[in-house]
Amino acid sequence: MRVTAIERPPRKRRYDVRIDDARVVPLSREVLAAANLRVGQELDDSRVAELEAAEARHTAMTAALRLLSYRQRSEREMWDALRSRRIPEAIAGETLDRLRQLRLLDDQAFAEAWTESRQRNSPRGRRMLLAEL
Template identity: 40%
Template sequence: MAGTETDPPGDPETVAKAICLRLLTDRARTRTELAAALHRKGVPAEVAERVLGRFSEVGLIDDAAFAEQWVRSRHNSRGLARRALAAELHRKGVDGEVVGRAVAALDRDSEERRARELVDRKLRTIPSADHRAANRLVGMLARKGYPAGLAYRVVREALSERGVKGLPEEADLD
């Protein structure tokens, strides 16, 4: 097993525990993330599985709790929608069923409210009379995972409130 200066000396299980605890000190991690870290550090697969199993048993690793916290945090801080959050959780190795339950916690109203906040904030920095404003705003929401119909509707309403004709009515794709 390849050790580094930051890995404690000792048997592979002690090293694996120390690696996991150090990583979990920074932030919650998924089982897949920890398994990948142990693999990179050269921890034998059977030792990694044993340590990860024990950490799961005692509640130090909980992908469902991680996913719920991730969804709340990233939706509030970054304004990400369900689709983008699900993609991030899949990349982190969270099971699809767990991802589905976590993103289901975001209802349509909270997603729409957050989209509106993002558009309103962005409109403070770009001139709404700019003929490209609508496209830029819809693009911003799309990159954050918002459905096209919702993005068009929120942008059209926000621009309309400012007296700007931004998107045609037929752009509503809900």
């Protein structure tokens, strides 16, 4: 298989990598730059699968970081959000692992911050807080 074109559609943030003028693999600028693809370059099936997996990992991490930019999330919330975006289970799991390594995802810290915030803004009893959490 040969890369026949690399195009950026109008008003899109991704690039379309055309393979043999038939298959289109959409890639972000970051994944495209890291892959160092050029028109005319030969690719095999494993390389295309690798590019698609790299794009899925990039999409998952970008979505997760965007969600975390608004507020802390529990692991379950993050898992559900990634899966709702059709991120494959394996890649969603890798993303959660990476977020834990970076200490951006911590259920214990989330629960403490959530209960503290809830107590401050809308005081409730212990049982009610546990039920909501």
